[in-house]
Amino acid sequence: MVWIFSICVGVAIELSFQALKRLHVDQPWENQANSYWTTEDVVRHRVSWVKYCAFRLIPPCIGFLFLASILTKYWPDSFKLPLLLLAALISVIPRDVRQILFARLTIGRRVVHACISLVVLLLALCIFGMSTLVDLATLAPSLPDIINDLWSVLLVLVLGVAYWSLTSTSQTTTDTSSVSEYEFIRERYLRIRHRLEVVIAAASREFDASKALLFAIAIYEDMNRPRWIRWIENALVFLPGVQMTVGICQVKSSKPLSDAESIALAAEQYLSGTLFADEKKPDLATLASILSSYNKGDKYASQIYHIMSRIEMIQLVDGA
Numbered sequence: 001m002v003w004i005f006s007i008c009v010g011v012a013i014e015l016s017f018q019a020l021k022r023l024h025v026d027q028p029w030e031n032q033a034n035s036y037w038t039t040e041d042v043v044r045h046r047v048s049w050v051k052y053c054a055f056r057l058i059p060p061c062i063g064f065l066f067l068a069s070i071l072t073k074y075w076p077d078s079f080k081l082p083l084l085l086l087a088a089l090i091s092v093i094p095r096d097v098r099q100i101l102f103a104r105l106t107i108g109r110r111v112v113h114a115c116i117s118l119v120v121l122l123l124a125l126c127i128f129g130m131s132t133l134v135d136l137a138t139l140a141p142s143l144p145d146i147i148n149d150l151w152s153v154l155l156v157l158v159l160g161v162a163y164w165s166l167t168s169t170s171q172t173t174t175d176t177s178s179v180s181e182y183e184f185i186r187e188r189y190l191r192i193r194h195r196l197e198v199v200i201a202a203a204s205r206e207f208d209a210s211k212a213l214l215f216a217i218a219i220y221e222d223m224n225r226p227r228w229i230r231w232i233e234n235a236l237v238f239l240p241g242v243q244m245t246v247g248i249c250q251v252k253s254s255k256p257l258s259d260a261e262s263i264a265l266a267a268e269q270y271l272s273g274t275l276f277a278d279e280k281k282p283d284l285a286t287l288a289s290i291l292s293s294y295n296k297g298d299k300y301a302s303q304i305y306h307i308m309s310r311i312e313m314i315q316l317v318d319g320a
Helices: 002-025 029-034 039-043 049-074 080-102 107-133 143-167 179-207 211-224 227-236 259-269 284-291 298-318
Strands: 244-246 251-253
Touching (some): 002 049, 039 049, 039 107, 049 080, 049 107, 080 107, 179 211, 179 259, 211 259, 211 298, 227 244
16 A cells, blocks of 8 residues: 555656646747746756756655655554655656656756756655654645545546647647747657658658658647557557547548558558659648648648748758
């Protein structure tokens, strides 16, 4: 039982950041720095270390105090330090450790993630030290209330994060003055190019589809449907009679599709014959006409057009 509380506290800390992030991405780019800060904001000095540390450490501090008070009141003989460190590790693995090990980040951003991970572990150690000096049991609510409230909070956070991830459609913008937005699209472009450039090139050749347009659609849909959401969607289409958009290009299907399969299907069904001369992007009206069968609406076409413009800039600057 005591280990479950520790794990739940760590999960709740991470879910609180995920919920805040989903609220943040539904705001205009120019307002996002006021609600959610990333390691890029620290590296580029858009936010001070003090503010960023407060942003990252207040939720763990609350969680660790809650856990320490519960352990002190109901399990006074438990090993509080290992349990606090477990909660700390669970809270930083999805956010910081994963970014350090697997994300394509600059050295500066990796250092920030490493520092925050270390500080979170030190914070857990400090809360443990406090629990040996101060009776934290007075902060603990009754055990039945804890169980009911904790599961309620976790359920609300999980459903909230899933809902915002599945319904958010405003992660791109036409604000061409936003450096943050440019770097965000650049990071997505480089990541998708690393994983799927061969697949996109093959689909472009086979179906005479625009390579730049395939990249732009993949980037846009990847921002709105991260990989873990696509896993859920692929699981749902196993159900009889269920048809939904799946894969990185969000193609309608009644069976699971890998990212590579969705790219090929998008090229075949919607983008065949769209290979533009010299791979120059078309004007917005032409693009809207091309995308009308894929995703109706001027807003979608303008966002894809904007991403294609960014890709041109990235290729020019990086030689990518």
